[in-house]
Amino acid sequence: MDYKIGLLGRVFVLALSLFFLAYIITKDAGAFAISLFFILTFVQLILLIRYAESSFKKVRQFLDNIKQNNYSTVYPVKFDGTETDDLHIEFNAILAKLKEDQLEKEANFQYFRTVFQHLSIGLITFEADGSVQILNTAAKRMLNIDKLNHIQEISKINKELYQAIDHLRTGGSELIKIAHPDGIMQLSVYAIELVLRDVKFKLVSLQNIQSELEEKEMEAWQNLIRVLTHEIMNSIAPISSLAATISSDLKSKIKSKGSVEQEDLQDYQMGISTIEKRSEGLINFVSDFRSLAHVPTPKFTAIKIRELFDRLDILFQNQLEEKEIKFTKEILPNDLLLFADCALIEQVLINLTQNAIHAVEDTELKEIKLGAFIDDNGKIIIEVKDTGKGIEEEAMNKIFIPFFTTKQKGSGIGLSLSKQIMRRHKGNLQVKSKVGEGTVFKLIFNA
Secondary structure (H helix, E strand, O other): OHHHHHHHHHHHHHHHHHHHHHHHHHOOOOHHHHHHHHHHHHHHHHHHHHHHHHHHHHHHHHHHHHHOOOOOOOOOOOOOOOHHHHHHHHHHHHHHHHHHHHHHHHHHHHHHHHHHHHOOOEEEEEEOOOEEEEEOHHHHHHHOOOOOOEHHHHHHOOHHHHHHHHHOOOOOEEEEEEOOOOOOEEEEEEEEEEEEOOEEEEEEEEEEOHHHHHHHHHHHHHHHHHHHHHHHHHHHHHHHHHHHHHHHHHHHHHHHOOOOOHHHHHHHHHHHHHHHHHHHHHHHHHHHHHHHHOOOOOOOEEEEHHHHHHHHHHHOHHHHHHOOOEEEEEEOOOOOEEEEOHHHHHHHHHHHHHHHHHHHOOOOOOEEEEEEEEOOOOOEEEEEEEOOOOOOHHHHOOOOOOOOOOOOOOOOOHHHHHHHHHHHOOOEEEEEEEOOOEEEEEEEEOO
16 A cells, blocks of 8 residues: 555656646746756656666566575565565565475485485486486496496496497396406396486486396206206116116026027017117207207397288198187287297297197187287287186296196297297297186287
8 A cells, every 4th residue: 555655646746746847838937947847857757767666676586586596585574564564575475485395395305316325226317418417326336436427438337238228218128247346247227218307318227136147047957957857867767777677687698608588589679679769768858958958049030920920820720720729810000010030939939829729629619819019118019829728827837947848748848948039039928827718928029
């Protein structure tokens, strides 16, 4: 109210000055009087403008304080009920709230920064130009450095690690081995691309999984030794026993210098033939193991999945018709391409399709479906579904172990070989099954 009264008063005085100026001009009061009233009117106009701008200056100053994050300014309050006083009260309340929000934001930032630094997983964030924003303590320890200004500096530590970090896209991961003063490290590198306030940056996590890999490796060796021991002992035990029996019998014959009858010769021949067959079985077993241990390096080419599925359809056509199995294919999109080794991936699909055929042989509903699509993470997925009796839970944890099989006539290397082929493609082979509801094998190819 005080501002309005002051403004109206100054407008009234200015109007009165203009009235008297006009009056003396019309009366020819003289140059001095006219000049005096003109100066007086001009001064009144200046005072009116300054008074009108006084409130705007305070608002401008208030906005400048906000713009510069200066929330410590306090506007004087006289508690006299004037509009200026009310304006100052509002200014102070707004600045106090903004200051409180700023302190809370800084506290949250410090909290998350502390958590970020104390994580056991190494974390690095850098912008599109390569400038590093944050490097936590775990990452410094893994890379054996004190600071990192540009992501390209990692190439001096390990070129493969830098290439992985540079080329990985959201959801991508890679396993990199690096030398460290404490020993060899196996780093699992995972990347996420983000956009924050129109600024692109990448978050990379580094996790040393050396101990986990060693544990799994030891477990794998134990499983392998257990299988090898079992298979070899099964073959050698009867061979050794039979050979010892024949040898003992022959020694006794030679010692007694007796003649060998025709019937004994037939028994010896049968025994030697049995030893030969079991030896061949052992040789085949070792041959299978050798093929499992030497998966060739993939030769990547563009594969039309539609044509790949069609070849499988032709390959298994006779078996499918004989056993009255319904075989369907679904590809989305229809022209979906896969960059992989055609021969190796075809071998994987042959193994899985053959297993699916065996799975549905004794079921009422006999269906096998091949599917291919791109999932939400941009990965190409190939599925082999069957309506068979499913895999028991106990066997689910063992089906990828070499030489483990639930079939009477099976080497037990098909799924193990398929798993290795997918790993060579930086992908994975997963299975989902429930007894009585069929099985789904998924070939997952990273984008």
